[in-house]
Amino acid sequence: MSEKSERAARIAELRPGYQADIAAGPDGFFEPRRTTCPWCGSARLTLRLRTTDLLQHKPGRFVLDRCEDCGHTFQNPRLNERGLEFYYRDFYDGLGEKKLGDTFGSRTAMYRGRAESMLAHDPAPKTWLDVGTGHGHFCATARDVLPHTAFDGLDFTDGAELAEREGRVERGYRGDFPGLAPELAGRYDVVSMFHYLEHSTDPDRELRAAHETVRPGGHLLVEVPDPESRYARLLGRWWLPWLQPQHLHFVPVANLRARLRELGFTVVAEQHAEPHDPVDLLAAVWLALDHAAPRDDAPWLPGPPNAARRALRAALLIAGIPALVAGTLLDRFAVRPLSRRLGVSNAYRIVARRD
Ligand SMILES: [Zn+2]
Numbered sequence: 317m318s319e320k321s322e323r324a325a326r327i328a329e330l331r332p333g334y335q336a337d338i339a340a341g342p343d344g345f346f347e348p349r350r351t352t353c354p355w356c357g358s359a360r361l362t363l364r365l366r367t368t369d370l371l372q373h374k375p376g377r378f379v380l381d382r383c384e385d386c387g388h389t390f391q392n393p394r395l396n397e398r399g400l401e402f403y404y405r406d407f408y409d410g411l412g413e414k415k416l417g418d419t420f421g422s423r424t425a426m427y428r429g430r431a432e433s434m435l436a437h438d439p440a441p442k443t444w445l446d447v448g449t450g451h452g453h454f455c456a457t458a459r460d461v462l463p464h465t466a467f468d469g470l471d472f473t474d475g476a477e478l479a480e481r482e483g484r485v486e487r488g489y490r491g492d493f494p495g496l497a498p499e500l501a502g503r504y505d506v507v508s509m510f511h512y513l514e515h516s517t518d519p520d521r522e523l524r525a526a527h528e529t530v531r532p533g534g535h536l537l538v539e540v541p542d543p544e545s546r547y548a549r550l551l552g553r554w555w556l557p558w559l560q561p562q563h564l565h566f567v568p569v570a571n572l573r574a575r576l577r578e579l580g581f582t583v584v585a586e587q588h589a590e591p592h593d594p595v596d597l598l599a600a601v602w603l604a605l606d607h608a609a610p611r612d613d614a615p616w617l618p619g620p621p622n623a624a625r626r627a628l629r630a631a632l633l634i635a636g637i638p639a640l641v642a643g644t645l646l647d648r649f650a651v652r653p654l655s656r657r658l659g660v661s662n663a664y665r666i667v668a669r670r671d
Pocket residue numbers: 353354355356357358383384385386387388
């Protein structure tokens with residue numbers, strides 16, 4: 317069977333399960349709406365963004381609220397366990413695995429930069445735990461920068477086991493980080509969380525687990541999307557890092573610094589330009605085009621698109637190529653060198669030493 321017809325068969329096979337979940341209704345996917353900020357408890361919440369799933373186009377509407385007192389931005393109402401399972405299904409694994417494997421697999425320079433950000437603080441850590449390691453691609457690349465470091469990875473998906481089998485990590489822990497933290501207590505020179513905290517239902521619990529697993533004098537490395545990026549406002553719902561409905565919490569850098577200090581860390585570095593991933597304009601053009609075009613086939617749609625809709629989709633995407641190219645060029649050559657000065661960096665990185 318060709319790759320294309322294999323995919324069509326896989327979609328047809330998954331469709332009944334998805335259709336049953338959708339029929340049961342999106343109401344069962346959410347926790348009750350919060351009236352207070354999960355970070356500081358304030359009741360002064362305002363609407364920040366209304367959007368839909370722009371990546372997979374699964375049905376559903378999502379709202380982000382912002383706390384007027386501390387600036388914390390969060391999904392409200394938040395997906396519950398059932399909802400998270402529904403929206404993560406076939407994204408990093410299953411139907412989405414190959415596509416994402418290719419995307420993540422080719423990001424070597426970014427992974428090297430992440431590993432190098434540790435050199436000034438500890439040039440030769442012996443042990444490193446990467447939390448939210450996915451399929452372990454960061455660890456595999458980081459070994460070139462830090463050849464004497466033993467990298468372990470932790471993920472709540474079977475990616476952790478896959479990473480161990482493929483030799484990308486020494487140990488792959490599968491499960492919930494706070495649940496595993498007691499068994500890993502004080503064991504690591506470095507714990508990293510790259511684009512992990514925003515996926516967590518309770519970031520504070522994750523930070524406490526990090527404090528437990530880093531040895532005294534060791535380091536915690538956190539990188540998250542920056543909700544204060546100017547792009548977040550300029551691009552609105554087309555700003556890729558909103559990544560609804562997966563990103564549940566957006567922590568302003570001042571909040572994270574303060575919380576780390578309270579937990580018993582000293583913040584030794586804060587970076588904005590380095591973790592900026594120059595894809596905002598390209599991604600925004602792509603998301604808008606993909607949104608405007610007829611949908612590609614997917615098991616959460618009632619049925620496969622007909623030939624006319626397929627042709628229209630192909631024509632629209634081809635028509636969009638010049639805009640995609642312009643977006644890429646602007647991202648890489650016009651905006652990137654100025655990202656800090658323009659305030660558009662889409663992420664920040666913190667290095668903190670456990671006291
Ligand atoms: Zn707050």
